[in-house]
Amino acid sequence: MRNALSNVILQLFGYGGFFVILTVGYGLVLQGMMSLAEVMYCLQIRQSILAGMLLLFNSMNNIKANSVCAKRINNLLEEEGVYEG
Numbered sequence: 001m002r003n004a005l006s007n008v009i010l011q012l013f014g015y016g017g018f019f020v021i022l023t024v025g026y027g028l029v030l031q032g033m034m035s036l037a038e039v040m041y042c043l044q045i046r047q048s049i050l051a052g053m054l055l056l057f058n059s060m061n062n063i064k065a066n067s068v069c070a071k072r073i074n075n076l077l078e079e080e081g082v083y084e085g
Helices: 002-031 036-080
Strands: none
Touching (some): 002 036
């Protein structure tokens, strides 16, 4: 449930940020204060930040899942008497 909720929140945050940059950028382009290339650059920076955040979250989830698996394996081996650690 927690992973599903965080995925939904990240997607909404990502789409919301995308539309905010587009609407603000559209206004600035129409006023001549910013070029379209600069708006695209802002979108690329936003995408890079979100990709880094997602990579960090996925790594943290993998570390947590792997540590739980390692504990289960150690407990199982200790119960069978194969490993004492």
